[in-house]
Amino acid sequence: MPPFLPNERVALFIDGANLYSASRNLGFDVDYRNLLEYFKKQANVLRAYYYSAVLETEEYSPLKPLTDWLAYNGYALVTKPAKEFTDAAGRRRVKGNMDIEIAVDMLELADKLDHVVLFSGDSDFRRLVEAVQRKGVRVTVVSSVRSSPPMVADELRRQCDQFLELADIAPEFTRRQTEPRQRSMGTRNTPAEPYADPHEVT
Numbered sequence: 001m002p003p004f005l006p007n008e009r010v011a012l013f014i015d016g017a018n019l020y021s022a023s024r025n026l027g028f029d030v031d032y033r034n035l036l037e038y039f040k041k042q043a044n045v046l047r048a049y050y051y052s053a054v055l056e057t058e059e060y061s062p063l064k065p066l067t068d069w070l071a072y073n074g075y076a077l078v079t080k081p082a083k084e085f086t087d088a089a090g091r092r093r094v095k096g097n098m099d100i101e102i103a104v105d106m107l108e109l110a111d112k113l114d115h116v117v118l119f120s121g122d123s124d125f126r127r128l129v130e131a132v133q134r135k136g137v138r139v140t141v142v143s144s145v146r147s148s149p150p151m152v153a154d155e156l157r158r159q160c161d162q163f164l165e166l167a168d169i170a171p172e173f174t175r176r177q178t179e180p181r182q183r184s185m186g187t188r189n190t191p192a193e194p195y196a197d198p199h200e201v202t
Contacts, residue, residue, distance in 0.1 A: 004043035008114040012039060013102050015120035016052035018143075018151070019166075022121065025147035026167050032066075034173035036074050043115065049105060050075045051098035053082035078105065103128045110135045117142060118160075121152030126159045133161070140164055 004010065023030050032050075039045050050070050054063055071077045078101050099122065106116060110132050118125060121143030129139045141160040143152035146167045157163050 004115060008043055009112065010039070010043040010045050010115045010117060011106075011109055011113050012036075012045060012048040012117045013106055013119065014048070014050045015098060015102060015118075015122065016050055017098075018120045018122060022144050022147055022151040022166055023170070025151065026144060026170065028170055029175040031173050031175045032070060032075070033073060038169070038172045039117065046113070047109070048075050049078055049102075051078045051102055053098060054079045055082045055084060099124050106132060110137050113137050115140065117164075119143070121150070121156060123153030123155050126153070126155045129156065129159045133159075138162070142166055142169075 019030065036045070036048055039048075050067075052063060052067065054067070067077055067079065078098070080098070080101065102118075102120075102125070106118075106128060110116070115138045116132055117140045118129070119142045121141070125141075129141070132139055138161045139159075140162040141152065141156055142164045143157075144150065144166040145152055145157075146165065151166075152163070
């Protein structure tokens with residue numbers, strides 16, 4: 001775990017689709033209750049934001065169990081409607097980039113924080129990280145270089161103050177693969193991640 005200074009004010013910013021892609025590439029599912037508890041043991045976590053685009057259709061959304069659970073269990077949930085389209089190969093795709101939402105929230109909260117933990121490897125966040133650092137806030141990026149291909153962009157990894165390899169801390173909040181994929185809302189474990197083909201969020 002990267003060192004957190006005593007009494008540091010910390011916030012987590014989780015790009016849901018990006019974390020899902022990284023964890024699946026590494027072969028595990030995230031238990032969000034354990035993830036939040038893990039970081040609270042290491043630092044004074046003021047907020048934990050989870051970002052996800054949601055496809056609004058008449059059909060049941062596989063995202064709903066997860067987003068409902070997060071909203072009632074310590075996460076600030078940020079969503080927006082995703083856009084569905086068909087790519088050049090005729091495959092159904094869902095587009096829902098949350099970069100702007102993450103950037104706005106992080107910059108607005110930066111003056112009240114000492115340390116930001118960003119769960120994403122997207123190179124687009126390099127300038128955001130730089131801007132937050134200019135405000136005196138340290139930035140840790142959580143992603144993976146062990147996935148194939150690596151999930152974190154080199155420029156983002158160089159810009160951040162600390163890089164945390166997802167595979168190294170995964171045992172602290174990995175869902176057991178033998179558990180049922182869906183559980184009711186009152187149980188101890190978080191619902192399984194919902195981002196799956198053909199509803200891939202990019």
